[in-house]
Each structure stands twice: as C-alpha cells, then as structure tokens.
Amino acid sequence: MATKLPKEPVVVIGMGWAGGIIASELTKAGIKVVGLERGKERKMSDYLMVHDELRFQHREELMQDLSKETVTHRNNSKMRALPMRQYGTFIVGDGLGGAGSHWNGQTYRFLPYDFEIKTMTEERYGKNKIKADYPLQNWGITYDELEPYYDTFEKMSGISGETVELYGRRSNPYPTKPMLKTPVLEEFEKAAKKLGYKPYMMPSANLSENYENPDGIARAACQYCAYCENFGCEYGAKADPVVTVLPVAQETGNLDLRTHANVTQILNDGTKATGVIYVDTLTGEEFEQPAEVVVVASYVFNNARLLLNSGLGKPYNPADGTGVIGKNYCYQVSSGYSTLFYNDREFNLYAGAGALGIEIPEFTGDNFDHTNENFIHGAGIRSTQYGNRPIANNNVPIGTPSWGKEFKEQSIKYTNSILQVKSQGASMPHRQNYIDLDPAYKDAYGMPLLRITYDYTEQDKELVKYMAKVTKSIAEEMGPDHIDTVGEQAPFNVNVDTNTHNTGGVIMGAEPETSAINSYQQMWDAENVFVVGASAFPHNSCFNPTGTLGALSYRAAEGIETYLKQGGSLV
C-alpha cells in the first residue's frame, strides 16, 4: 500500500528543462511545487571528472538506466516490437537536469512556417501537396504568439547567435554574441558564400561570453573543452537546468525536490487528476502524492507512457486515425551528408564545443521552392566542430576495411584531416508512425513499456537524397582530396541511427479531435494535467527541439498560474 502524503498545489514529474522551467516560474510566483525526479541529485562540481570519453559517451553514465526501463521498437505494425536492450538510438536523460545536462546546446527557434504548416503548404502548393497518409496539422499557436516565450528562454539561458533574415522576426537580438568562428568553420563559410548562400553561426547555449541572466544567475564563458555532447559542463558555461532554473527554484524555498522518485501512475477519474503514485527507487517504498495540478514533464517517451498507463486521454488508433495519445510520433532525418578527406591539411579537431557550428538557412522549411519535389520542409545544412574524441571518431574513406593494418593507417592518417558537411532534416508525421503501450514488455516496476512503431517515409527518403546533393556541392567547393557522400535513407535501425530528437505523442492543436493539449499544454480531457515537452510537437522541424520546448514550457507555466488563480476550467 502506498503511503499517502499531504496534498500540494502542484506536482511536477521530471526535473529536466521542461520540469525545471515550470518549477522555477511557479515557485518564483509563490506557488509550492513538489518536484519528482527518478534519477539522482546533480550539481556543477560533480562534472570535474567528466572528461572521460569511455564513461560518459560510451557507457552513457548520465543517461537513463535501461535495466529499469527502455522502449520497444518495430519498423511497422506487422513486426513484433523488441526492447532496445542496450544504448543505441535514444539516449534519454536521467537525474536532475535530465538531458539538459548532457545536451549539446544548439538552441534554435522553429520557423513561422512550422506553426502553420498545413495552411501555408496548401496555400502555396495546393491541397494535393500533402498526401493523405501524412496527418500534418497547424500547432494552434503562431510563431508571433510564441515569440515572447522564445525570448524569455533565450535570456534565461544566455543563447548566443546572429539574426537570420530568412527566419522569424525577433523582438530582441540574441543576448550574447556568436561563438568563435574557427578556421574549421571558415572552410564551410567560404564555400557556402561562393555558392551564394548566407551562412550563420549556430545559436548556442555554450556561453560565448560571461553572462548574467534576468534571474541573477552568473555563468562563465565556454572554454571549447570538447567534452560537451554527452557530458556535463564543469564551468557551468553550457546552459543546464542544474545551473540555471533549478537553483532559482530552490532559492525560493517553495520547491520540495525529491530525487530517486519514479512516478508510475497519474491518479485520475477520467476528467481530472488527483495526484500521482511514485516509488522510491532506492528502498522500493511506494507513495501517493495528491495535488491540485499535475505537470507531466518526463520527456516525450514517458509523457505518453504515463498518460497511457494511467488511462488519461484517448489512445491513438492507426487503423482509423482516431484518438490522440501516441499520435504523430516524429524523429529527425540526418542521413544525407558528405565527409571530406584532406591529404595534407590538419585542423585542430580535438578542440570544440557542443553547439559550435555554422549553417545555411536556404534549405530549411519552405525557404526554397518545393513545386517539383516529392517532399515538403527541408534541412539545415551545416558543419560543426564538437571536438573529435578518439574512440568515437575513426573515419576512413568508404571501402576501407573496418579493422587491421589498413584501417589503423587510414584512421590515424585522417584523424585531424577530415571535415563534414551534414544535414539535419525535418520529420513529417505519418499515420503508421506512432507510439503506444507494449503488450509484452514491462519496466522494473511492472508497468508496460512504450512501444515505438516507426520507419522512415517516402517523404524522408526524397528529402535525404536532395539534401545529400546539397552537402556534396558545398563539399566540392571546399576542395578536399576525397569526398564520400551518403544519400540513401536506410530503414530505421534502433542501434545504428543516433539522435534523441523525438517528438510528438501528446500533441498540441486548436481542437480536441486532433490534438491532446491546447497551446498552454493543458489536456483537453483533464484540465488540471499539463503535459510539457517536445511530445507537444505535431511534427518535427529541421532544428534541434529544445528552444521550442523551452518556449512552450514558459507558456505552460503561465497557463498553470492562471489556472490556479481562476480555480479551474480551461485557460
């Protein structure tokens, strides 16, 4: 039997970016918040021993413990889904800060086109451009409406970057200047400019200069230490909930933070939640935490899984397209890229930062004409400099054996002499790509795992082919001795593709028939449940998701405050 605790105004499940922002905004407004986090405590000084490629990148020290829970996957509904038993595609966060501690910090806004994608695509290309199997929809909010929240998120985290003409209107410039344009990035810049493009420095949460945010949090500038993606930042230079929103929430005295607290269920009567059940993962003890408002901020996968396991919202049915929970699961499409090999040039590739990169805007969203293309949306074409760590980076020209004498020679020869031109492509929803509960596999607490039914679509394959060609044309202009271009999208493989930019499953929209939540991330079917995170995206854009989910988290916090003040009903 669960021990029943006294009722609290707000309980937040998960202490990553989404949960951290909500906790900080509500506690600043004087509202008591219980923060439940399944993982452990974390603080900046813990990161001093973090420059260890094996432990953090290859043994995934900061990621979720798969012995407790994972996801199952199948490419289509005719297959039996099987669990991802070891780390592959998805490296989901765990512990205070969630994935916000080990992310890269590439912090974009989505395009005005994204928020009204259905309307704008049909207006420009006609009703038939979007094929019947692609349930594309508007987001129920416009870019201009979301703009102030983007601005707040960027100021809180100190995002650096430059204004890009082809992107949405900005009320303010980025709070910090762009990161260093290194000689590596200049190679891309020169070539892109020659081809008539307008390259810009990627917006970054690795601070380009010392910065103090509106909450009074001061952080030091990035040192380009090259242990960023998959690692925590020992300087606090990388924006991370642990060094930004969480200390602010704790300072108020209104946050009751409980780590090692794994939520298994949201208690509800079908229209309203009454609280949550959680397990102390160290002792196995079970607790019931009643609350007036339940905020679900446990990342895309568990956001959908908790709702489904708790019987909240109408599950999506791929057979007839009805229902919403689990609908429009999307990923990202990055298989079109070129690798450039130089015979007598060496670059300082051991140095870098998680969000150090340069990109062109011309092939994103609807910034180019799709009339003659069999796909919509686009990709960011980019070159990055993360710091090439030695276990992960052993690039050899295609056709070289993967071990032995020749492999060793070539991988060492090119260690500091390869560059890449990559693409990060948008992912459109497909009727047959969705998430639901697995009928066979369970987590360590006996709750069904999330099942992902997903494969790349025709749209994705066309997009990859197109973008690969663009990467090749820039690569050629950069003049290396050899170029390998990859441009075929293979089937989705759970242990090969690596990207944790999952979206959808609890999507937002203008009406309850086609969406689960409104633009305040409030559930249509349960007014005191707010589901926050990239699970809200009806499709995934060609940018990293966190800037947008951060903005939506600020909007959700505003909605929760209004809801508590009004004492009920939809905001």
Added chain:
Amino acid sequence: MTDNENNQQANTTSTRRAFLKNSGITFGGIVIGGTIGGLLGNVKEEPTEQPAPAPVAEVANPNVALMFFTPDEYQTTNAAVERIFPEDENGPGAMELNAAIYIDHQLASQWGVNAKDYRLGPFYKPEPTQGEQIKLLRQDLFRLGLKRLDNYSSENYEKQFLDLEAEEQDGVLAAFEEGKAGSISGVSTTEFFKLLRQLTLEGVYADPMYGGNKEMLGWEMRKYPGTRMGYINEIQKKDFVELEPNSLQSHMGHS
C-alpha cells in the same frame, strides 16, 4: 614497402610466440603463460634466447594484472587485439598498449555483466533493424568467443589461434566478422567480433586509468591531447597545434 612490413610483422609475431612458450611455467606438462605472461606486450622485441630482463616500469604498474581472464584467455585476447589494431610505423599495436588488460578489467566490471542493460525476457531473434537481443552476458559471450576462436582455428588449421601466422589469424577473424565461423551458444560470431573490435578501440584510446592506452601512446599516435580544461586558444589557430597528452589524472585536485 608493403611486403617489407608484412615480414616485420611476421617476425614479431613468431618472436612473441617463441617467447611465450619459453617463458611459460610448466605445470604437470601444461605450459602456462604464468606470472610473466602479463608482460608479454612489452618484451616482444627481446631476443628469444635470453631471459627477458624484468621491465621495471611495468611491474610497478599494479593495474597490469588479471581480474577476469585466465592467463590463457589473456594471451588469446592479446593475439586477437593485435590483429585488429596492429603495430606499424605509426606506433604500437593494441597488444603493447595493454588493450587486453583493458578488456579484462571491463569484462570484470558492471558493464561485463550488463548491469545497465534491459535484461527482462522474452528474448526473440531480432530483425536486422532491432538491435541485439542476446541473452548471454558480455563476459560470457567474450569467454565463449575466445574458445570458439581456438576451436575454429583447430578445425581449419589444426592449431590454436595463438599459434597461427598473422595472416591466418586475420582469416579467422574475418570469418568471425562475417558470421561464418559457426555459432557461440546460439549467438553469431559476428556479435563476438563486434565486441572484440569495440573493446580493442576502447583499450587503445580510453583514458589510461582503465588499464589500456599505455602511457597515452594511443593518443600520441593520433596527436590527441587527451583532456585539458579548454582549448580556447588552440581552436582559433589556423595551423595544427600539437600538445602533449594529459590523462584525467591531471584533473585530480581541482575544486
């Protein structure tokens, strides 16, 4: 050029094998790699006739000892990792870099018993897109894989893996890679090969505190500086800036 290198390789290999046999302690008629076996990587250039002088620095490194392998398994692993990442004009191979010591320590660790993996059943044969569904623990897969290396070598060459010529060892490993060397308790030899390759590269390039990458020579070969507090100056330079490697130990004492 290529021929010449091959010859050198063959010579080193046979020297190593000869040394192995000479240095083994005979125990009831069985030759055991014994106490000195752990130092093999470093003495291969010694003439076989003379007893190897004790390499002082190595003895002083308490990390070079076995927590998991039997001495025989260690020797087979040493031979295998050297084929994955052989000594050449760039520098030492995986054997000298102590990759087999690294592997020993990893297999003895939590990772060797899949502590952070999802282990609940049922186990089904996956489609190629679904990732490994292996019931064997990593340490068991590796141990059985080593046994399979020997059995496969015996079946095809009438010798143990360790006693094959370098090219023959490559042939055996290639058969393992392609999954054409039988099965390991129902698991494809490809899976063992993948584990071997991954662990070898880790043993060559992981921080030396894990037992491999001896004296950071793996890093030095590719001009990798290991770990520093930052590269804000170097990253702005047009020319390559070569730095002495540092291990994580250099971060101890910071606070």
